[in-house]
Structure formats: C-alpha cells, structure tokens
Amino acid sequence: MKSNKIFISGDEAVAQGVRLSRPHVVAAYPITPQTITVERLAEMAESGEMEGEYMHVESEHSAISATMGASSVGARTFTASSSQGLLYMAEGLHYCSGGRWPVVMMNANRSVALPWSIYGDQRDSLSLLDCGWIQVYVEDAQEALDMIIQAYKIAEHKDVLTPMMVNLDGFILTHTYELVDIPEQEMVDKFLPAFQTPNKMSFEEPKNLGFSSKPDDNTEFKYQQNEAMFNSIQVLKDVDQEFADTFGRKYDGMVEEYRCEDAEVVLVALGSVCGTIRVVVDKMRAEGKKVGLLKIRYMRPFPEAEVKDLAKRVNAIGVVDKDISFGYEGTVYTNVNSAISKIDKYVYKSNFVGGLGGRDITKDEIEEMFNKLFSGVENKSEEKVEFFSLNVESND
Amino acid sequence: MTNLVDIPKVNAKNMTEKEFFYGHKACAGCGGSIAVRLALKVLGERTYTALPAGCMSAVGFIYPQMAFNTNAIITTFPGSASMASGIAVGAKALGQKDVKTVVFAGDGGTADIGFQALSGMIDRNDDVLYICYDNEAYMNTGIQKSGLTPYGTKTTTTPAGDNIPGTITHKKNLFEIIAAHDIAYAATASIGYPQDFLNKVNKAKHIKGATFIHVYASCPTGWGTPTETSVEIAKDAVDCGLIFLAEFEDGEYKLNRNPKQFAPVQDYLKKQGRFKHMSDADMQCVIDNRDKKWSRMRKHWL
Numbered sequence: 001m002k003s004n005k006i007f008i009s010g011d012e013a014v015a016q017g018v019r020l021s022r023p024h025v026v027a028a029y030p031i032t033p034q035t036i037t038v039e040r041l042a043e044m045a046e047s048g049e050m051e052g053e054y055m056h057v058e059s060e061h062s063a064i065s066a067t068m069g070a071s072s073v074g075a076r077t078f079t080a081s082s083s084q085g086l087l088y089m090a091e092g093l094h095y096c097s098g099g100r101w102p103v104v105m106m107n108a109n110r111s112v113a114l115p116w117s118i119y120g121d122q123r124d125s126l127s128l129l130d131c132g133w134i135q136v137y138v139e140d141a142q143e144a145l146d147m148i149i150q151a152y153k154i155a156e157h158k159d160v161l162t163p164m165m166v167n168l169d170g171f172i173l174t175h176t177y178e179l180v181d182i183p184e185q186e187m188v189d190k191f192l193p194a195f196q197t198p199n200k201m202s203f204e205e206p207k208n209l210g211f212s213s214k215p216d217d218n219t220e221f222k223y224q225q226n227e228a229m230f231n232s233i234q235v236l237k238d239v240d241q242e243f244a245d246t247f248g249r250k251y252d253g254m255v256e257e258y259r260c261e262d263a264e265v266v267l268v269a270l271g272s273v274c275g276t277i278r279v280v281v282d283k284m285r286a287e288g289k290k291v292g293l294l295k296i297r298y299m300r301p302f303p304e305a306e307v308k309d310l311a312k313r314v315n316a317i318g319v320v321d322k323d324i325s326f327g328y329e330g331t332v333y334t335n336v337n338s339a340i341s342k343i344d345k346y347v348y349k350s351n352f353v354g355g356l357g358g359r360d361i362t363k364d365e366i367e368e369m370f371n372k373l374f375s376g377v378e379n380k381s382e383e384k385v386e387f388f389s390l391n392v393e394s395n396d
Numbered sequence: 397m398t399n400l401v402d403i404p405k406v407n408a409k410n411m412t413e414k415e416f417f418y419g420h421k422a423c424a425g426c427g428g429s430i431a432v433r434l435a436l437k438v439l440g441e442r443t444y445t446a447l448p449a450g451c452m453s454a455v456g457f458i459y460p461q462m463a464f465n466t467n468a469i470i471t472t473f474p475g476s477a478s479m480a481s482g483i484a485v486g487a488k489a490l491g492q493k494d495v496k497t498v499v500f501a502g503d504g505g506t507a508d509i510g511f512q513a514l515s516g517m518i519d520r521n522d523d524v525l526y527i528c529y530d531n532e533a534y535m536n537t538g539i540q541k542s543g544l545t546p547y548g549t550k551t552t553t554t555p556a557g558d559n560i561p562g563t564i565t566h567k568k569n570l571f572e573i574i575a576a577h578d579i580a581y582a583a584t585a586s587i588g589y590p591q592d593f594l595n596k597v598n599k600a601k602h603i604k605g606a607t608f609i610h611v612y613a614s615c616p617t618g619w620g621t622p623t624e625t626s627v628e629i630a631k632d633a634v635d636c637g638l639i640f641l642a643e644f645e646d647g648e649y650k651l652n653r654n655p656k657q658f659a660p661v662q663d664y665l666k667k668q669g670r671f672k673h674m675s676d677a678d679m680q681c682v683i684d685n686r687d688k689k690w691s692r693m694r695k696h697w698l
C-alpha cells in the first residue's frame with residue numbers, strides 16, 4: 001500500500017480527515033486548543049483543497065445551528081469545539097441528536113471554567129454524555145484522522161443517523177506533532193460514499209422537520225433514538241473492520257485491551273493517558289506483575305459487554321478519571337462500575353480522579369495505582385474513590 | 397445586484413390561491429399567521445422556512461399535524477438565523493438553484509435571544525430573508541416583555557401597578573440596527589397594509605443575500621383586542637405614527653408613508669387591554685417619543 005506520511009499535529013490531522021471526507025459545509029468557532037483545526041480548514045477552503053463551504057459563524061451556538069441547518073437539506077457537515085464552546089453548544093447538541101442529523105464534530109478536551117484553564121481534562125464532553133451523541137476518544141493523531149472518516153460512515157448509517165463527537169485530549173494530542181499517514185482521496189471516496197438521507201427537506205418531497213410532539217408520542221421518539229445508539233455498536237465494529245480492510249489500520253471497535261489476557265488487575269482509561277499506561281504496563285509486566293489496560297474508545301454507546309467480560313477475568317479494576325461529577329465520583333467510573341455490578345462476582349474497584357486542568361499524570365502515579373489495586377485485592381478492601389497526587393489534605 | 401424595477405408585481409389577483417400554511421392552531425385573528433401566510437404566497441414552493449420557538453412554530457408543527465405545505469423546520473430559539481444560514485449555504489453547496497430560505501421569528505426571537513445569530517447572518521450576507529413578525533411581546537410563553545415591547549405595555553413580567561406603569565423602556569430601534577449592518581435591503585411593514593408588505597417580500601425574494609423585513613403583526617390574545625379587529629388595529633398603529641413604513645436600500649432610508657397628520661395615539665391605545673391602565677402622562681410620553689422619532693426620520697430619510 002502506498003503511504004504518505006507527514007509530520008503534523010492532532011489538530012491538523014483532524015483537518016486532513018475532514019478534507020478527505022468531503023464535507024459540504026464546515027462551520028466552527030475558534031477556541032484553544034481546537035483553533036488550528038479551524039485555521040487549517042479555512043486555508044484548505046481558500047486554496048480549493050477542500051471543496052465545501054466554509055462558514056464564518058459568530059459563535060458556537062451558531063456553529064451547531066448552522067451545521068444542523070445544512071444537514072437538514074442533506075449536506076455533510078463538520079464542526080469543532082472545546083470546553084466553554086462545547087457547553088455553549090449544549091442546547092444544539094441535544095437538538096441535533098433529536099433531529100437525527102449525523103453531524104460530525106471534533107472536540108478538543110479542555111477543562112471548563114472556573115478557574116479558567118486552557119489545558120486538558122475531560123469534564124467538557126463527559127458532562128455532556130447524555131446529549132445523545134456518539135462519543136469516541138482517541139489516543140493519537142493518526143487515530144484522530146481515521147476516526148473522523150469513520151465517524152461520517154457510522155453517523156450517516158441509515159440505522160444510526162446520530163451525530164458523532166470525536167474527542168482529542170487538549171494539547172497532549174491537539175498540539176503534539178506526530179508522523180501521520182494521510183490516506184489517498186480515491187480510497188477514502190471508495191470507503192465513504194456521498195451522504196444520502198431520507199431525513200431532509202427536499203422539493204421533490206417537502207417535509208416539516210424539527211417538530212413538537214405530545215406526551216403521547218415523545219417517549220417513542222426517544223426510544224428510537226436510544227435504539228439507534230445501540231444499533232451503532234454493530235455498525236461501528238463493521239466500519240472499523242472495513243476501514244482495516246481498506247487502509248490497513250484497525251482500532252478494535254468499542255474498546256482496546258492491552259495485555260489483559262491473563263491480567264489480575266487492570267486500569268481503565270480514555271484518550272492519551274492510555275499511552276502512558278501502556279508504558280507502565282510493559283515495565284510492570286517485565287517485573288512479572290500481571291497488569292493490563294482497558295482503553296475505552298466509546299463512552300456512548302457504552303461498552304458494557306466488553307467491561308463485563310473483562311471484569312469476569314480479573315481481580316481488580318481501577319478507573320482513571322480526568323473529570324469529576326461533583327458530589328459523587330468520576331463519570332467514567334460511574335459507568336464502568338454500573339456494568340461491573342451486573343456480573344455475579346466480587347471485583348475490587350477503585351476510582352482515581354486527577355489530571356484536572358492539564359496536570360500531567362506520571363508513570364509513577366500510574367504504577368502506584370496498579371499497586372493500590374493489588375493491595376486492595378489482598379486486603380479485600382471496600383471500593384474507593386480518591387483524588388490522586390493531591391496537594392491539599394483530603395477528608396479521609 | 398438585482399434590478400428591482402424589473403421584478404413582476406404581486407397583488408391579490410396574480411397571487412397563488414394555494415395555501416402553504418394551512419390548518420395551524422393559531423388563535424383566531426392572529427396577525428403573525430397572516431404575515432406568514434401572505435409571505436409564503438409570494439415566496440412560493442421553492443422555499444425553505446425556518447422558525448424558532450415562538451407562536452408560529454408552536455401552532456404549526458404539532459406531530460403528526462404539520463401545517464406547512466412546503467419545507468419547514470423549527471430551529472433552536474437563539475439559532476433561527478444561523479440555522480437558516482446553514483440551510484442556505486447547504487443548498488448552495490448541493491447545487492440547488494432558485495431556492496429561497498425564509499425565517500419567521502417573533503420580536504423576542506429576533507431583537508433579544510436571536511440577535512447575535514441574526515447579526516452574523518447579515519454580516520456573512522447569507523441568502524436568507526429574515527421576517528420578524530412583531531407582536532410586541534413573548535406571546536408563546538404567556539405575554540412577557542421583549543426588547544420590542546413598547547413603553548407603557550402591561551405584560552406578565554411588566555405588570556402595571558401603583559409603582560411601575562407597565563413596561564418602562566421604549567421599543568428597541570430594530571430597523572436601524574439592522575440597517576447599520578449595511579444590509580442590501582431592509583424594510584418595515586404592517587399586516588394592516590398588506591399590499592405594501594407583499595411588495596416588500598417580493599422585492600426581498602429577488603435579492604440574493606441577506607434581507608430583512610420587520611412586520612407589525614397584531615395578537616388579540618396578548619393585546620386584549622377583539623379578534624375581528626386585528627388587521628384594523630395593525631393599520632391604526634401606522635396611522636397614528638407609532639409604527640412607520642420604511643425601506644433601507646442601497647444605503648439609503650426611504651419613508652413609504654409620511655402622513656401630514658397622525659390619527660390620535662390615545663384612540664389606538666385605548667382600544668387595547670394591554671394599555672388600559674395608562675395615565676395621560678404615560679400616553680404623552682409615548683406621543684413625545686413618537687414625535688422625536690418622526691422629526692429625526694423626516695430630517696434624515698426624506
């Protein structure tokens with residue numbers, strides 16, 4: 001296979017993925033650390049490299065509204081945001097999934113104010129887990145590019161018709177340069193044909209969209225939306241396989257297991273921290289410790305089957321959360337724990353909350369987490385939620 | 397730019413008999429629905445209609461009863477202009493020809509929450525005709541004050557009592573704020589002068605790019621007026637000078653009507669429940685404000 005590797009940042013990789021997907025309309029509003037994506041797309045529109053229309057919207061609310069408008073006439077659309085911008089879109093995010101418009105968005109994961117912070121954690125997208133979007137988290141720039149292309153195919157599938165958010169850790173992925181393989185346009189065109197949908201206004205068959213519904217049928221619409229989300233589980237696996245057949249890269253669908261075959265304790269995480277965890281897993285494995293990593297790729301739909309399957313095989317599961325649902329625990333943990341509770345077996349569980357507002361999660365900290373999991377199993381401890389590497393005294 | 401002189405005229409005789417807004421659930425005598433109905437007759441079948449939350453969307457799309465015979469969509473409340481922009485740009489990207497996108501938004505959806513998106517839409521000059529039907533309050537949520545509610549109006553959030561005489565701000569100067577964007581075409585209208593409104597919609601239809609019409613549209617429910625007087629009261633508003641008919645075109649303002657004498661403002665106000673409580677001093681305040689406005693318009697727009 002011919003390869004065309006260039007040295008680009010995660011943001012630029014996203015822009016390349018968007019260009020290759022041939023969107024009709026791009027509408028996005030700049031916000032650090034997503035900005036480079038928007039700038040690159042503008043340059044591509046200027047040079048004619050990207051054929052779609054580039055809209056200079058005046059806000060994120062308008063960005064999501066404009067993409068919905070364009071999608072409602074059958075156009076393929078892209079938007080991008082982060083943090084405050086994503087939250088400013090929140091009304092539109094629910095609207096978009098309810099309208100069943102397969103908009104694709106890149107979100108650069110960034111902490112949300114206050115305190116103001118431009119650095120990365122995942123509280124922005126995880127706090128919007130219930131807005132009806134498919135959410136995928138990537139680990140590097142190549143995966144970011146590939147997932148943009150896959151996202152269109154998944155979101156636009158007739159059994160899915162659900163918008164999709166591709167999440168990249170701010171700075172760690174958006175601004176780090178890597179060698180990225182840029183697929184050939186011809187092959188992308190073959191993999192991703194033009195967007196076709198019955199869910200649009202047209203002059204051949206006029207429609208009224210975005211309607212109201214009475215209590216008599218609202219639940220049925222929401223049921224269908226939920227079914228579509230479940231339908232996407234098979235679709236995203238098929239799309240990943242087809243992607244592998246075409247481009248030679250595979251991402252394993254909902255989750256990726258790393259050295260979990262005979263693992264006794266595993267850490268569960270999303271996004272770029274998985275890279276650090278892999279290194280620690282290798283080190284500890286070399287020391288004879290049976291540790292592993294479960295990288296959750298999709299938070300919605302949630303990989304319940306995969307988490308349950310793993311829980312049956314291990315003694316302890318720790319969840320690394322770069323977010324917190326104030327007054328409770330990390331959001332990823334809530335989801336993982338809920339899946340584990342459905343199997344009939346004792347597994348020691350622990351939630352490690354940290355890395356907020358861009359603080360590094362170090363290899364030493366990860367090793368300590370693994371060790372805590374081992375001792376939790378040994379002492380048959382209660383499940384635990386803790387902030388790690390904290391500079392202030394915690395309550396306990 | 398389109399040569400506006402060559403545009404074929406519309407009138408009651410050559411207008412389509414087809415109804416594009418049929419079977420809706422608006423109150424009897426609703427001025428907003430008259431504005432939508434008339435405008436769609438001029439705009440015709442190749443129109444995408446976008447409406448934010450507000451009375452016209454609430455009465456038009458109650459699944460499974462859809463009142464628009466042409467393509468229509470409810471937008472987010474703040475995003476009517478941006479969603480319409482997306483429709484227009486999407487249609488362009490898909491190579492669709494001879495299509496028009498129109499927004500029908502209330503005064504609240506236009507002058508308040510939707511204003512940012514509207515400003516952006518005009519700035520980009522997207523091919524959208526934005527029609528604000530002005531019933532002078534948030535009607536769909538039960539008659540609350542908007543930025544276009546006039547001085548003295550009693551609404552549910554500006555109740556009139558011993559301490560406050562209802563609404564204490566004057567109407568936002570919407571038409572001129574829009575014109576200040578250097579938009580290609582903007583106009584004011586009233587459903588009390590339907591031919592004038594039709595002409596303006598027709599003009600806007602033939603202009604490629606962003607256009608704006610602010611149409612005064614009575615609301616018997618919110619105003620406390622008899623349903624059969626809706627058109628009459630919308631005409632009265634113009635005749636007493638509280639509403640003016642004007643255009644902004646090629647950077648110039650034009651007054652379409654410049655009456656030598658105004659009908660008495662008091663007669664207009666006293667016909668409506670929402671102004672019943674007004675004192676003579678409050679009415680004088682309304683008149684003074686009108687006179688100031690007209691002296692400015694006459695000085696600069698004639």
Ligand SMILES: Cc1ncc(C[n+]2csc(CCOP(=O)(O)OP(=O)(O)O)c2C)c(N)n1
Binds near residue numbers: 473501502503
């Ligand atoms: C973001 C948001 N805020 C508030 C509302 C509630 N809301 C629905 S309609 C409406 C008032 C509409 O007033 P206006 O635009 O003047 O139109 P009218 O009802 O008078 O036709 C409001 C406040 C909403 N739908 N969305």
Ligand code: SF4
Binds near residue numbers: 426455
């Ligand atoms: S409340 Fe007023 S604007 Fe709303 S439908 Fe009734 S008459 Fe029309």
